[in-house]
Amino acid sequence: MNMDQEALWLDVEGLSVSGPLKPMNFTVQEGGGPRILHQFTLESPAVSFRMSGEKAGIIDIESSTGILYINGSLDWETKQVHKLQVESLDGNGSVVKGPFPVTIYVEDINDNPPEFDQKKYFGVVRQNSRPGKPFMYVHATDHDDPTTPHAQLSYSILHHFPNPYEEMLFQIDNVTGAISPSRTGSYYLDPQKQDTFTLVVSVRDMAGKTINAFTSSVDVIITVMESLWKAPPTIYIKENSTQVHPVNISKVQSNEPDVIYELFEKEKLPRLPFSVSKNGDIYVTEPLDREEKETYTFFVVTKDSKGELVDKPLQIHIIVEDINDNPPVCQQNPTIIEVQENEIGGSNIGTVLATDMDQKDTLNSRLQFQIQSQEPGFPTKNLFYIQQDTGDLQLSGRSLSKRDSAKYFLKVLVTDTKFQTVCDVEVHVIDINDQIPIFEKSDYANVTVAENIPIGTVLLEIQATDGDEPGTGSSLIIYQVKEGDPNNTLIIETDSETNRGFLKVNKALDFETMPVYNLVINATNPEPLVPNVQYNSSSLTTFKIFVTNVDEPPVFLNPVYKTEVSEDIPVNTLVMTVEAYDPEGDSVRYSLEGDVRQWLRIDSATGKVYTAARLDREKQEIYSVDVVVSEQNNAAQKSKAFLVLHLRDVNDNPPQIATDYPTSFCYPVSGGERTLIQAIDADEQFFYSKFTFTLANEMNARNNWEISKFNATHAYLSPKHANFEEKTYEVPIILNDNGNPSLENKVNLKVSICKCSSENSCFIEIDREHYLPTAGQAIGILLAVLIVIGTILGVVFWRMKQKEKKEKSQPKDAKDNAELDRLA
Known part of the structure; x- marks a missing residue:
């Protein structure tokens, strides 16, 4: 034993970690140097211990004392588990107990940089x-x-x-x-x-x-x-092409490979005559007609396999080029022109009008005019001349006479560079306009009307006569208000058959602006008078209109007041000012009606509208109320205008987990299972176009579960191992909506690990703790069941006896009345 070992167990008698030889498990943090793990106590006749297995050169046991120790540092990165066997021996070296397994689990420490x-x-x-x-x-x-x-x-x-x-x-x-x-x-x-x-x-x-x-x-x-994704320049396509369609007209290319190209319409047309191939080639699918539509605008978008946009949409602009495919069209056929007998030679007497549907200001729509024939051809064949490029018709050299002919019939040839059309023209020779209209009265007195009289009301009928030829421009009378109506509040309409005039209200009368109209009305002809004849006082009349005041309600300057505000503006923010006035000049006051959410208030004197509470776009994006203005001293006189508030969204709603996705796995977990979860957000899509799903670092979540992205709004949740119990787990998930600023929300998703039916859905098990009856309840239930059974049996026996009685009283081949009826 070396000095380090001696130091380790000098105090071994005080060890609390000791006991008889048996299977043992230890968890040891890596590193840390020498340490004692346990002391096995000797049991007679054993006198020593022996250890074998994965010692790594530093794990051993002191044979006489039974002290299990580590003489060095374990390394998790080298070996995470050491499996050993320990046995006790007697004095002869024979095994007394064991061998018993001893397992040492090495616990990792953060000792490796990434x-x-x-x-x-x-x-x-x-x-x-x-x-x-x-x-x-x-x-x-x-x-x-x-x-x-x-x-x-x-x-x-x-x-x-x-x-x-x-x-x-x-x-x-x-x-x-x-x-x-x-x-x-x-x-x-x-x-x-x-x-x-x-x-x-x-x-x-x-x-x-x-x-x-x-x-x-x-x-x-x-x-x-440099980006490959660029919009092509404006594309020009000639209309009515005879090529075999579809025809390739352009190409776009995404920066990303394997994208899906699609067209997106800017205009909602019955059909879009364009397509895009999987390679980004743009085609026109059918001949185009410029007269039907001369420009097209649409977008090319790219999407990935999940349907998400890859690039910004490219705008494609198409211009349909004109060809000369439309003939000239006469605007009036025939064109009727009136000419007075005294019209001098060279006078412009009218215009032949024709149109061409081809593109304006091009040679395709340039029209030229030529007189093809004149009937009758006397006193000469060339009485008329037409301007080649304008269609203006003139007398060529002399005045016309009704004695020669009252009508002339012309055929005018109208041509463009490819097509030609013949327009018919009738020239009517009429009597000279040498008589002026004369009013039957020089003064039509006066009339008094209220200022709120309806528009269109006839205030006066007037009559003048004209001695010229009836049914011509020389005798037709046109009435006009010459003086006294600077705002054109009145209008005069003429009955062309009787030349009677009707003075009508053309605009609303207003006492405060114009209380009296002193009218001077004149009568004229559409045809000019001959020289030396002048209109005079006989063609004039007068008429006076008195307008009476009516107490009118206040008037708003605008019928609708609209504004757009952010939903997070502070309370008491000024959002707009409404303005109204009273025609009589009375003071007005403002109020609101229909403010069901109590979001607004209005200054009754100034019309300034403020927020009265916090706005919420998620509750109502377009908020409309009525603004009422009334007279200060007469509340019954009031008007209404609409106030429309459009709330702009801010990212103020954290993402949530949708509740309509099943979150369960079948027990036992076998591996490879996953379930789809969805994030939702009450904000506009601008603020949650891409959700981020992560597991919170709590409740051992990252060891048990795994989250993988599916698309911008969905993710897969998967078990990370198979060692799950049959119960409900709470999985802490952090959702981020990636808005600006972004909002995060931690939700505890309940996930059930449960026994499943053949359809892979959980069985519904009764909670026995809550639903097992007590002893008293069980006896009561049993008695009730026995009573019901007894009652049923009694009814059955009674009916059987009744049936026997009936069978004895009826024919043997007929069992009941219904059967008898059937046989009869």
Whole structure:
């Protein structure tokens, strides 16, 4: 025995860890140096002990005293379990008891720093890559016990060279080591400005949650490449193409391999005549018609196998190019033009109008006009001339006479570069306009009306006569208010057959603005008067309108007041100001109606609307109430306007576990099982487009369970081993919604380990402790059952006797009345 051993058990008589020889298990922390584990006591006739097995050169037993000791340091990384055998011997060396197993479990301590699997990492990222989409991974290992925090690693970015912006351009998943662009990086990464970055990535054990953790770091060299994902320039396609469709018109290419390309419509069309192939080739699937639609706008999106967007959508813009495929069309057929007898040669008498549906301001829609024929052809064949490019029709050299012909029929040829159309024109020669309209009255007196008279009400009927040829522009009368109506509040309509005029209310009357109208009304013809004939006072009349005041309700400046606010604004924040006035100038007061959530209040004097309580978008995103304005001294005179509040979302709801997923595993657990769990969040999708699921470091969760990602909202929960009891476990899960700022929530998910039916669903077992009856209850139940059975038997015997009596009184081949009826 050396001096160290002597020092170990100088005080061995005081050891409390002693006892007879039997199977023993010990847990010993690695390192720590020499130590005594136990002392086996001798039982006659035994005089000594002997040990064999996995001693590792430092585990032994003192044969005479039975002291089991370690003379050195155990190493968990070298061997986690040592299996030994101990036996007692008599004076002759024969075995008295044993051998008994002695097992020593080595407990790990955090004595190994994490190590990256590469000395330096290299990665490539494309500009405009989606934020959060990993383009590379770093990986480190730790030789400590993986079931303990000693080997649980956490990654972070220690340095970022260069770092031209306040926010880092890259981010790392602290659990997986996935490196991806940040939101800032997705926007700003550009190889023209900076094509190489160096990240110093750090990894810490103990999950990075203690200052005593071991740390390692590595350089990550990232090269920025130009994005392949670019929108093509505007695509031009000629309409009515005769090519065999589909026709390849462009191509897009994602930065990521194996993506799925899809088209997303910006406009909801009955059909979208475009498609995209699995390689990103864009096709037009059928001939296009510019006259039906001249531009198309849609997006190309890329998705991964889970249906998540990979790249930002690309906008594709299509312009359909015109071809000359539409003939000219006459706007009126025939076109009727009136010409007075005294119209001088060269006068413009009208215009032949035609249209072409081809693209405006191109040669395809350029129209030219030519007179093809004139009937009758006297007094000359060329009485008319048409401007080639405008269609303006003129008298070629002389005035027309009704004695020669009252009507002329022209055929005008209208052509574009490919098509031609013939338009019919009738020229009616009419009497000269040498008579003016004359009113039957020079003064129509006056009328008194209330200011709230309905629009469209006829206030006056007027009449003038004209001695020119009936049914022509020379005799048709047009009435107009010449003076006294600066705001065009009134309008006069004419009956073209009787030339009677009707003065109507065209806009609402307003006593406060215009209490009296002193009207001067004139009568004119659409055809010009001949020279030396002038309109005079006979073509004028007067009329006066008195407007009486009506007590009108206040009026809002706007019928609807809309605004958008963030749901987290403080109470008593001013959200908007509504404005109203009383036409009579009375003071007004404001109030709210329909504020069911009591979220708002209004200053009755100023119309300023404030928040009265905390807003909550998750309860109601669009909140509308009525704003009421009334006269200060007459509350019955009131008006309403709508106030609409659109609440912008903030990330104020932590994620939760959805309750509609089964969380159970069949007992016994065999391995490979998993169940799907879903995270939900009341906030808008903008704030929870990607949930993160992690196990909390408590309740031995990370030793028993494992979480793996399924998609942005779901994850798989799996047992990590098979040593589960048949009971319900609480699994602590940390959910993060990755919002800005992000919100975390720890939920204890109840997971049942239970015996299952053949359909792999849990049996429903009765809780015997709660449902077994007491002795008194059992006796009561038994008596009740016996009484029920006795009653049933009594009824049966009685019915049997009744049946026998009936059978004796009836024919033998008929058992009851029903049978008799059937036989009859």
